[in-house]
Amino acid sequence: MSSSNTISHEIAESLRDEILRQQYRSGERFPSERDLAARFDASRGAVREALSQLEQLGLIRTQPGGARVQSVDSASLAVLGPLLQLDDLPNPVLVDQFLETFGVLAALTAKNAVNAANADQLIQLKKLVVLLADESVDLESMQPRWREFMKILSEIADNLVVRLISNDLKAQFVDQMMRLGIRPDVKRSSIKRFISLLRVSINKNDGELASAAMLTHFEELRTAMSEAIGLKASEIRKMAV
Amino acid sequence: MSSSNTISHEIAESLRDEILRQQYRSGERFPSERDLAARFDASRGAVREALSQLEQLGLIRTQPGGARVQSVDSASLAVLGPLLQLDDLPNPVLVDQFLETFGVLAALTAKNAVNAANADQLIQLKKLVVLLADESVDLESMQPRWREFMKILSEIADNLVVRLISNDLKAQFVDQMMRLGIRPDVKRSSIKRFISLLRVSINKNDGELASAAMLTHFEELRTAMSEAIGLKASEIRKMAV
DNA sequence: CCGACCAATTTGGTCGGACCAAATAGTACT
DNA sequence: AGTACTATTTGGTCCGACCAAATTGGTCGG
Numbered sequence: 001m002s003s004s005n006t007i008s009h010e011i012a013e014s015l016r017d018e019i020l021r022q023q024y025r026s027g028e029r030f031p032s033e034r035d036l037a038a039r040f041d042a043s044r045g046a047v048r049e050a051l052s053q054l055e056q057l058g059l060i061r062t063q064p065g066g067a068r069v070q071s072v073d074s075a076s077l078a079v080l081g082p083l084l085q086l087d088d089l090p091n092p093v094l095v096d097q098f099l100e101t102f103g104v105l106a107a108l109t110a111k112n113a114v115n116a117a118n119a120d121q122l123i124q125l126k127k128l129v130v131l132l133a134d135e136s137v138d139l140e141s142m143q144p145r146w147r148e149f150m151k152i153l154s155e156i157a158d159n160l161v162v163r164l165i166s167n168d169l170k171a172q173f174v175d176q177m178m179r180l181g182i183r184p185d186v187k188r189s190s191i192k193r194f195i196s197l198l199r200v201s202i203n204k205n206d207g208e209l210a211s212a213a214m215l216t217h218f219e220e221l222r223t224a225m226s227e228a229i230g231l232k233a234s235e236i237r238k239m240a241v
Numbered sequence: 242m243s244s245s246n247t248i249s250h251e252i253a254e255s256l257r258d259e260i261l262r263q264q265y266r267s268g269e270r271f272p273s274e275r276d277l278a279a280r281f282d283a284s285r286g287a288v289r290e291a292l293s294q295l296e297q298l299g300l301i302r303t304q305p306g307g308a309r310v311q312s313v314d315s316a317s318l319a320v321l322g323p324l325l326q327l328d329d330l331p332n333p334v335l336v337d338q339f340l341e342t343f344g345v346l347a348a349l350t351a352k353n354a355v356n357a358a359n360a361d362q363l364i365q366l367k368k369l370v371v372l373l374a375d376e377s378v379d380l381e382s383m384q385p386r387w388r389e390f391m392k393i394l395s396e397i398a399d400n401l402v403v404r405l406i407s408n409d410l411k412a413q414f415v416d417q418m419m420r421l422g423i424r425p426d427v428k429r430s431s432i433k434r435f436i437s438l439l440r441v442s443i444n445k446n447d448g449e450l451a452s453a454a455m456l457t458h459f460e461e462l463r464t465a466m467s468e469a470i471g472l473k474a475s476e477i478r479k480m481a482v
Numbered sequence: 483c484c485g486a487c488c489a490a491t492t493t494g495g496t497c498g499g500a501c502c503a504a505a506t507a508g509t510a511c512t
Numbered sequence: 513a514g515t516a517c518t519a520t521t522t523g524g525t526c527c528g529a530c531c532a533a534a535t536t537g538g539t540c541g542g
Contacts, residue, residue, distance in 0.1 A: 008293065045286055045289075048286075048290060049289060049290055049293045052249065052290045052293050052294055053293055053294070053296075053297045055294075056294045056297040056298065056319070057297065058408065073401055073404050073405065073408075074408060075405065075408065076317070076318070076319050076405065076408060076409055077317070077318045077319070077402075077405040077406050077408070077409050078297070078317050078318070078319065079405065080402060080405060094401060094402070097400045097401060097402045097403070098402050100349070100400070100402075101346070101349065101400065101402040101403055101406070104345050104346070104348075104349050105342070105345070107345075108341070108342070108345050159338045159341070159342065160314055160335060160338055161318075161321065161335070161338045161339050161341075161342040161410075162338070162342055163314050164314065164316065164317065164318040164320070164321060165318050165342070165406055167299065167314075167315060167316065167317060167318070168317055168318050169402075
């Protein structure tokens with residue numbers, strides 16, 4: 001499950017998940033480095049490297065005398081990915097909040113990109129939208145094109161803050177949903193309308209329109225995703241019986 | 242300048258700033274741990290803890306054989322704070338992007354909070370807005386109240402994703418601007434209008450109105466901040482002569 | 483002259499033991 | 513019971529050592 005094969009990373013992941021699972025109360029003393037070293041059968045150095053990562057994530061605060069656990073919602077954004085894949089099924093509330101937040105950022109990006117694009121970039125965007133329209137039969141199969149489109153949008157909009165946020169958010173999310181077999185079922189007509197709105201907004205250089213289209217798309221995605229997760233949850237319950 | 246008194250943190254800060262200042266090209270080899278230890282006159286262990294923090298920030302990628310520098314805009318959001326206080330004067334473009342992004346998130350928060358607030362919370366919000374109105378003479382002096390208001394909004398909206406983003410963004414920003422003596426001069430009439438719009442939106446339970454008010458406020462803040470930074474820049478140039 | 487292959491070196495990853503200073507816990511004293 | 517003091521725990525740092533992977537540099541063959 002864990003990726004980076006180094007011991008210190010494994011320890012960090014393990015402890016991170018324990019904290020995210022609320023197995024420690026906020027403010028509680030964290031086990032000592034020597035205890036952790038014994039528990040993981042590793043050297044203190046490896047444990048210290050792991051703890052230094054947790055500290056960077058804002059999950060613990062270390063001091064001579066003992067480390068203390070910090071409340072999860074005072075942590076860094078980088079914990080969101082791990083937070084989403086804690087359990088078999090991602091927390092639906094969190095997923096919804098993710099989509100809502102990512103939606104407004106995507107809308108902002110679309111607005112700025114369409115408004116700021118030069119002639120060449122507009123042509124490029126038009127091409128991409130045409131490609132998207134061709135594949136609009138299935139939300140999943142158009143993923144690669146869709147990502148490319150968003151990437152170009154983001155490059156044109158050129159907002160480092162949004163890009164940094166996206167780095168911590170986007171990466172794992174879609175992949176994980178697919179891996180879990182959660183497929184939001186957005187109506188084909190909705191997708192077609194969305195893409196056609198994108199096309200119009202690009203043709204008319206209308207950033208506000210692009211933004212609005214993006215927003216409604218994410219709204220539809222939210223409800224579809226919510227249903228998809230609910231469906232998956234009942235599947236799992238059935239399996240358990 | 243640097244906060245945490247431990248050597249490993251000082252090394253991490255130092256190297257972080259060097260990377261953020263683009264003193265290494267993306268993909269370039271990073272100095273070896275042994276070299277860094279010699280340069281900082283520290284042990285390899287301390288250097289390794291520092292590097293493990295940089296890796297968590299997404300600034301470097303380590304591998305047996307050598308660590309490599311990663312491009313800044315593939316880093317974690319947590320680098321934004323340091324990025325803003327790299328130089329005497331924060332990068333105006335970055336500040337503007339920050340305000341634009343934070344603005345849409347604040348608008349989202351306001352919308353959801355006003356829509357979701359129960360009777361008690363609405364009363365609480367009304368009180369806070371009244372307090373804000375009383376102090377609306379000066380943007381700076383109303384900061385404590387303003388922060389409290391945003392905090393309550395954020396608690397009512399209860400969106401963990403936005404909160405995590407804010408953790409990495411908000412904290413240092415306002416403080417740093419004040420410390421540098423950068424005071425955006427938003428017209429008093431604009432502030433008054435903003436607050437009155439907030440009041441109305443709360444009274445009418447109209448989240449969309451609150452969102453729109455927040456958006457225009459941040460728009461005004463952006464232009465004011467841009468002017469303020471420009472002013473400060475010319476001041477500094479004058480001092481240098 | 484160039485490319486492929488192989489050995490020497492560099493580099494990160496880990497370990498163990500050791501010392502210091504700060505913070506905590508425990509104890510004795512008032 | 514409250515306080516002052518001491519012993520212990522804990523994090524922070526250093527050193528030296530070993531392994532395995534990656535890089536480097538040279539050699540050989542075309």
